[in-house]
Amino acid sequence: MTTAVQQKILQQVADIFDNHVPFHNLLGLDIKRYDINGVEVVINMKPELIGNIHHNILHGGVTATLLDVVGGLTVFAGLVASKDDWKIEELQQRLTTLGTIDMRIDYLRPGRGEVFTGTGSVIRSGNRVSVCRMELHNEQGTHIAFGTGTYMVG
Amino acid sequence: MTTAVQQKILQQVADIFDNHVPFHNLLGLDIKRYDINGVEVVINMKPELIGNIHHNILHGGVTATLLDVVGGLTVFAGLVASKDDWKIEELQQRLTTLGTIDMRIDYLRPGRGEVFTGTGSVIRSGNRVSVCRMELHNEQGTHIAFGTGTYMVG
Amino acid sequence: MTTAVQQKILQQVADIFDNHVPFHNLLGLDIKRYDINGVEVVINMKPELIGNIHHNILHGGVTATLLDVVGGLTVFAGLVASKDDWKIEELQQRLTTLGTIDMRIDYLRPGRGEVFTGTGSVIRSGNRVSVCRMELHNEQGTHIAFGTGTYMVG
Amino acid sequence: MTTAVQQKILQQVADIFDNHVPFHNLLGLDIKRYDINGVEVVINMKPELIGNIHHNILHGGVTATLLDVVGGLTVFAGLVASKDDWKIEELQQRLTTLGTIDMRIDYLRPGRGEVFTGTGSVIRSGNRVSVCRMELHNEQGTHIAFGTGTYMVG
Numbered sequence: 023m024t025t026a027v028q029q030k031i032l033q034q035v036a037d038i039f040d041n042h043v044p045f046h047n048l049l050g051l052d053i054k055r056y057d058i059n060g061v062e063v064v065i066n067m068k069p070e071l072i073g074n075i076h077h078n079i080l081h082g083g084v085t086a087t088l089l090d091v092v093g094g095l096t097v098f099a100g101l102v103a104s105k106d107d108w109k110i111e112e113l114q115q116r117l118t119t120l121g122t123i124d125m126r127i128d129y130l131r132p133g134r135g136e137v138f139t140g141t142g143s144v145i146r147s148g149n150r151v152s153v154c155r156m157e158l159h160n161e162q163g164t165h166i167a168f169g170t171g172t173y174m175v176g
Numbered sequence: 177m178t179t180a181v182q183q184k185i186l187q188q189v190a191d192i193f194d195n196h197v198p199f200h201n202l203l204g205l206d207i208k209r210y211d212i213n214g215v216e217v218v219i220n221m222k223p224e225l226i227g228n229i230h231h232n233i234l235h236g237g238v239t240a241t242l243l244d245v246v247g248g249l250t251v252f253a254g255l256v257a258s259k260d261d262w263k264i265e266e267l268q269q270r271l272t273t274l275g276t277i278d279m280r281i282d283y284l285r286p287g288r289g290e291v292f293t294g295t296g297s298v299i300r301s302g303n304r305v306s307v308c309r310m311e312l313h314n315e316q317g318t319h320i321a322f323g324t325g326t327y328m329v330g
Numbered sequence: 331m332t333t334a335v336q337q338k339i340l341q342q343v344a345d346i347f348d349n350h351v352p353f354h355n356l357l358g359l360d361i362k363r364y365d366i367n368g369v370e371v372v373i374n375m376k377p378e379l380i381g382n383i384h385h386n387i388l389h390g391g392v393t394a395t396l397l398d399v400v401g402g403l404t405v406f407a408g409l410v411a412s413k414d415d416w417k418i419e420e421l422q423q424r425l426t427t428l429g430t431i432d433m434r435i436d437y438l439r440p441g442r443g444e445v446f447t448g449t450g451s452v453i454r455s456g457n458r459v460s461v462c463r464m465e466l467h468n469e470q471g472t473h474i475a476f477g478t479g480t481y482m483v484g
Numbered sequence: 485m486t487t488a489v490q491q492k493i494l495q496q497v498a499d500i501f502d503n504h505v506p507f508h509n510l511l512g513l514d515i516k517r518y519d520i521n522g523v524e525v526v527i528n529m530k531p532e533l534i535g536n537i538h539h540n541i542l543h544g545g546v547t548a549t550l551l552d553v554v555g556g557l558t559v560f561a562g563l564v565a566s567k568d569d570w571k572i573e574e575l576q577q578r579l580t581t582l583g584t585i586d587m588r589i590d591y592l593r594p595g596r597g598e599v600f601t602g603t604g605s606v607i608r609s610g611n612r613v614s615v616c617r618m619e620l621h622n623e624q625g626t627h628i629a630f631g632t633g634t635y636m637v638g
Contacts, residue, residue, distance in 0.1 A: 045235035048224045070202045081199035082276050083241025090236050122236050123613060124634055126280045126434050128461055128478060130454045145476060146438045150612045151585060153436055168453060170436060170478060172586055172634050277459060278480055280588050282615055282632060284608045299630060300592045304458045305431060307590055322607060324590060324632060326432055326480050353543035356532045378510045389507035390552050390584050395545025430544050434588045
């Protein structure tokens with residue numbers, strides 16, 4: 023079960039990431055789902071995101087961006103889920119310190135496709151630092167990239 | 177000394193990366209210098225690249241993109257430099273297989289600034305695979321991020 | 331189905347890694363299983379492998395060693411599996427160039443336990459370079475570490 | 485200038501790492517220097533550390549171990565250096581939570597040599613998390629490996 027405070031902060035964060043981060047708007051990044059169990063972030067292919075014009079392949083920087091956003095949102099959802107009695111102010115405070123410490127990206131296959139979906143899961147969960155693994159697939163289920171990111175969460 | 181073929185391929189690559197990669201145009205990515213000794217890639221801050229509106233900080237995905245581009249260009253320059261008697265067709269062929277296998281980014285400080293410059297150096301050089309370290313600084317010399325990337329070069 | 335050549339080379343490799351690598355003997359590293367589908371490598375806890383005497387925890391360097399060995403063996407099994415008509419000499423030749431290019435280790439939990447088992451799976455498979463993800467668990471199924479490694483396979 | 489408390493804790497840590505970590509004794513790991521500016525850790529080649537008997541090359545797991553130890557000691561020295569008025573008990577407490585979160589190793593050249601020396605420098609310094617870059621050279625100055633590690637320091 024999700025508490026009202028948990029639900030509220032996740033909605034606020036989804037709204038910020040969806041509508042108020044200029045670079046997400048530039049890419050057309052879209053938070054499809056964001057709840058206590060994780061996140062689904064989508065980018066639709068468009069000509070401006072292409073890195074290789076001969077093969078119409080997504081630029082690796084878009085992949086990196088999507089994976090990083092997924093990682094940050096996933097570890098934050100994990101933090102929100104870790105306690106039932108958060109005050110909303112505490113979580114808003116935590117959000118200001120959320121940041122990527124390091125990230126590894128493994129490019130598995132060329133980024134071909136129409137819709138790219140990123141998902142993640144927390145592999146190490148802490149009060150200060152969490153580590154997340156992320157995946158990027160296209161609309162046909164082709165696995166395009168893996169990510170592993172270490173995030174400051176407090 | 178740089179041979180005519182080396183000079184020509186590096187100019188072709190700089191032209192492609194500067195003018196014909198849609199995602200580079202979207203970001204305003206600019207190849208300031210590209211020769212046999214390496215590359216200098218610049219992005220000027222603009223509102224669309226912001227990741228954190230409260231603090232006007234560059235999105236981490238822009239940092240990742242810049243570092244990845246620097247890495248690819250640096251290892252390719254290293255390949256070009258590794259032989260004096262390349263045929264231009266061989267190098268053009270190699271360019272089609274140039275790709276990032278994996279990359280680690282270390283975010284050191286918030287991406288504040290007006291002009292972000294990426295540079296790199298090859299740490300492992302091979303005929304098939306090369307590894308590069310990359311750095312991102314702002315116009316005041318503040319060190320914002322490190323990268324380490326493994327690239328397919330043939 | 332596994333061909334006779336595939337079976338033979340995997341046995342040879344398992345024998346080398348099990349019996350003829352001095353550092354594996356020093357650690358007591360044991361190849362429990364090695365076939366075309368992958369590998370299971372085990373290290374039994376012993377006092378010499380401890381990194382933290384107050385808590386009797388496995389040294390992180392032992393974890394790194396185990397994950398690296400698992401990664402190398404896993405990508406080599408993948409290479410062996412990729413063709414039915416290898417000649418044994420070709421695979422023996424490939425073995426001489428097998429090597430780790432880079433590796434990331436994520437330490438998830440302290441290395442407590444009696445028996446540590448490493449397993450892996452190939453995430454990017456190539457004729458020259460393969461990428462593998464590795465895991466380390468103790469005898470109770472506690473997940474202690476993840477690895478991601480990029481290997482030269484030819 | 486180094487305070488008496490700083491000097492004392494660094495000596496204590498060097499003594500523990502040099503003499504009381506069983507796995508360090510097994511490898512013959514030796515802390516040559518440890519002060520507020522960093523660390524120099526040495527391993528002498530011996531037959532038990534070999535990974536490749538045909539070429540007498542150091543096992544990659546020994547390299548990983550050495551780099552990880554260097555990283556931990558370097559970030560701890562950075563923490564010690566960050567304040568002049570530490571109490572020894574605070575630093576001893578911090579030592580108990582010192583741990584590797586993640587590490588990347590780049591293997592640059594085969595580990596040939598007689599004496600392997602690891603050094604490091606902090607690239608991101610924090611009260612909770614620090615990031616370090618490490619290097620391994622042999623006695624001839626050949627650069628064998630790079631490391632990048634993220635450590636919990638509090």
